Amino acid sequence: MLARAARHAISRSANPSYRFRGCLHAIRHAWGLVNMRAATTSAIRPASVDDTNLIAFFDQPYAPQKVTSPTGLFGHHMLTTPSAFVALADSTLRRAQLLTDRILRARESRVELFRVVKNLDRLSDMLCGVIDLAELLRNAHPDHAWIQSADEVYEKLCEFMNILNTNVVLYEVLRDVLADSEVVGSLSPEARQTALIFWRDFEKSGIDLPPAQRERFVSISTEILVLGRQFLNETAAPRPPARIQWSELQGVKDLGMGARLRLQAQVTRRDLLIYPGSLQAQMIMRSAPAEEPRRKVYMAANSSTPEQIDLLERLLRARGELAQLVGKESFAHMALTDKMAKSPENVQRFLDALLEHTQPYARRALRALSMRKQAHLNTSPLPIIQAWDRDFYCPPEPPAPPISLPPLTLGTVFMALSRLFQALYGVSLRLSEVAPGEVWHTDVRKLEVVDEERGVLGWIYADLFSRAGKPGGAAHYTVRCSRRTDDDDRENDLKYADEHDRAAVRLSQDFEIGRHTPLPCQNRTYQLPLVVLLCEFARPSVRGGPTVLEWHEILTLFHEMGHAMHSMIGRTDYQNVSGTRCATDFVELPSILMEHFLNSPIVLALFDRNGGFAIRQTGTHQDDPCRSIDTHTQILLAMLDQLYHSPAVLTDTFDSTATLAQLYGSRGLIPHVSGTSWQTQFGHLFGYGATYYSYLFDRAIASRVWRQLFSQDPLNRGTGEMYKQEVLKFGGAKDAWEMVGNLLNSPILPSGDGTAMAEVGRWKIEDEVTMPSRH
Known part of the structure; x- marks a missing residue:
């Protein structure tokens, strides 16, 4: 009943966004001489010490670590080994079953009926706290043993979610809640929205279908997931090469690579094999005056095997069958x-x-x-x-900036981001050292997000440098969402549990308490969000110096930080609606808007720690x-x-x-x-x-x-x-x-x-x- 994407703008579950199905969540202007301080009605303050500290924090080759005792991933003392992660998943499953049983009995007590929406959200958060972590680890962790354990955890908990999606009694309890005017009247607007999300997702799951058709629904859903992952693998599969004769490259404007290719063909007396996506293929498409070599490369790049086409069409048909099964056109x-x-x-x-x-x-x-x-x-x-x-x-x-800029290091860009967020929202980024064992790779930096009035909002773990085995592209993972926790009433989850159950869920309870990192606010306590950003920038080094970003990389970082700030500022009582857990066709708005700020010379002045340098157009x-x-x-x-x-x-x-x-x-x-x-x-x-x-x-x-x-x-x-x-x-x-x-x-x-x-x-x-x- 929670499948809100944790990896926005990167990948999402192939299945509809069911709350218990899975928690998966990339105009130029010509400016003259600009005096940055005079260009805006909102004064630019000089960078603070906290802001300038970000420069060295990201530009030095290795992330600093606290001198403290070792811990587990994200500071959870139990997450020190892959087997411990599997044990956590087993404990979470048992605890989730106990909470499910509590919800199923809710109609026996008026008090419990009033708690159904809250408990459904807690159940979702309990499962997603582990599933989202598994999704991150299977993509980011360099240790194969951890990846294997993450795959096992992911499949195990998603299977349980599939069962919850088609649990008729669970659906009937929610139906009775929404039919009870007194209970509905007690719900806040946010709680009502959360309840309606659960209701719609149950209906998407074919909950009203006869048992045989519900089983068919689960079967097709699993088929879609399998076909979808196979399809993704095939999209990245190499295409066969194009055969290019050396004579077809006459007149290529790229004298370096073009000349080398012609010489290679002449020496070997063989056709050149040009693989789609290679630098040679790009050079031919951009520089070969003759149409034929470009046509050959295009044809090779856009070819498919009958098996690849069949795979896609099977996926599309399965989705169509799933929709018709639940009465949709x-x-x-x-x-x-x-x-x-x-x-x-x-x-x-x-x-x-x-x-x-x-x-x-x-x-x-x-x-x-x-x-x-x-x-x-x-x-x-x-x-x-x-x-x-x-x-x-x-x-x-x-892509290029609208005005001429000096080389910008990764640390300088984070300094500018912090200054921009301060100007707009009163929110700043502060460096936060990690403890040994807290992160999955020494590249990872940790940031504390601080509001000038509310204090710490949450944390961002930045895994920004490319390495072997790490996925390409950029990603935003929501590993932990905001939600209110002071009224959880966890004690009653174990009301009917025996000693064996109490012992079995202890690990999950410790994990949940460790996840809260509570923040008192207006007599309430909130679980604070935690997100991870993945990019593939060049790593800084002692010899090569700090990472200098290309403009498209700065655009990417601004985009992903738009998602991150949505996660940080979107503090809600219910995790199902917090931050980026919103409609697919709305979630990209904050991240795309962030890119627009890079069109403004006023904002670009924030890259200079003193607040404003003169910038001239280059033409x-x-x-x-x-x-x-x-x-x-x-x-x-x-x-x-x-x-x-x-x-x-x-x-x-x-x-x-x-x-x-x-x-x-x-x-x-x-x-x-x-x-x-x-x-x-x-x-x-x-x-x-x-x-x-x-x-x-x-x-x-x-x-x-x-x-x-x-x-x-x-x-x-x-x-x-x-x-x-x-x-x-x-x-x-x-x-x-x-x-x-x-x-x-x-x-x-x-x-x-x-x-x-x-x-x-x-x-x-x-x-x-x-x-x-x-x-």
Whole structure:
């Protein structure tokens, strides 16, 4: 009954977000000489000692450790060995069963009925506290024994969650609670929202189905999970190489690598084998004047085996069958009921409006590329731009800051982040040394997040450097959520337990108490959030010096810290709605908004510890004509995602490749290439099935929030406080449309219907920051 993603913007469970199913949670302006201190109405204060300490903290080669006795992971004294983690899982399962039994007996006592919603949330938190930790360890821990134990724990607890998802009596207890006017009247708005989330998730689980169909539901859900993980593995599988003749590389503009490739082919007298995704392949796509080698590389990069296509289509059919089993027209109808969009019809209205806005710009850009091709090949006017022409006539440029900046180290960027959060929210980042055994690798740094009035909000563990075996990309893991704990009434969980049970759950009790790290607030005590950020930056060294970040890496860090601050500030009484535990098509708003701040020279001044240096433009920047083409492509992919999760997948004639070709034929700009089947590399179909539109949707909202509220005075504390009070603090405890509508003072948005979706689609996306891959 909790499957809120802990790894936002990276990966999510393939199953719908059931509370007991699993807890899994990447416009340039030309500025003249700028005097930073005079450029803003909100004064920039010099960096504090705590802020400047972050520079050395992140820029030195090794993380400092406390001189103290060894502990276990995250300070839990019991988590010192892989076997201890398995023992913790077993203890947690027994304790969860006891709490489940208590909830099942709730109708025997009026007092217990009033505690059902709280106890369901506690049960969810109890299981997710271990599952989320397992998900982190299986991805981040370098020790294979720990990874094995994490896999075992993950599978064991998820199996228990599957049982809870289809527990009819549990559902009936919640039904009686929601039918009792006195009990419902006693619930806070946040508690009612939590109860409704549980209710909707039970219904998604096919709880009203006859026993045989419920068993079928569990069986299909397991099948989807297995197929989804297989599909993800195949998306990363290497594609076969393209065979390129040396003569086809004549005139390559990259004289270094191109010359070496031609020489290699001449010496060996063999065709060159160019593997998709390699530096050689990228060089050919960007630099080979002849069309044929680019066509060959494109064809190789977008090929699929029949087995890969069949795997994807089996996954899509299984999702369709699952949806129809619970009476939904399609998986999209099933997945979107608790999202901002509510229905695939509303998603289509948003995408249609966005496409209508984007298409004229994209067509104009495509015409510019066609004119370049015409001049290059001396053809008749406006030749067709093929898929393999895009990078040659418009080479992708790495993202760059809007103004010239000195090299920025990782520590300098964290200093700027702390200063930005202080200006906006009164929240700062402070270094926190780890004890021996507290972290899984010596690279990991720990930050304390401190509010100027409320004190410590939580902790961020930053595992930011690449290493062998560590997953690529960036990730935000919620290992522990905020929730109120002073009214847990844990003693009554063991009311009917015997001595054997009491002994069996002791380890889990110790773990839960250790997780709380309580913070008294207004006569209440709260469990504090704990998140982990994973990135793959270069490691600092004594010889090479500190890590200097590329601009796309700074964008990535700002993005992930947007998620982290949502987790920190979103303090709620119920963990099911805390921080980033909100709708998939809302969760990216805070992280994408963070990227906009990097467009402001006022914010960029925070990278200088003294508060403001003069910055000159390096020259007039020419807009990339391909930006609108790329946005158009993203809209088509969101439409493809909807088609792949429509009722069509259950027809005998469904063909994922034909569907892709038909979409590009009817609404695309660049023709689909016969013989290619790129969809088998569309990894988001697993974690973001039917919700891939979310990035475009949240980009549109973030762009409007930035322009309307922050762009003129990005460090204004009053604006930051309003955003914090209207959006960040609620997590998923309040309707997202209402939050955004209040923030933007829009009377159209709170309805949350198709008209609201189309309105967001009409908003011009002006966040022309190139988005690095984060998932």
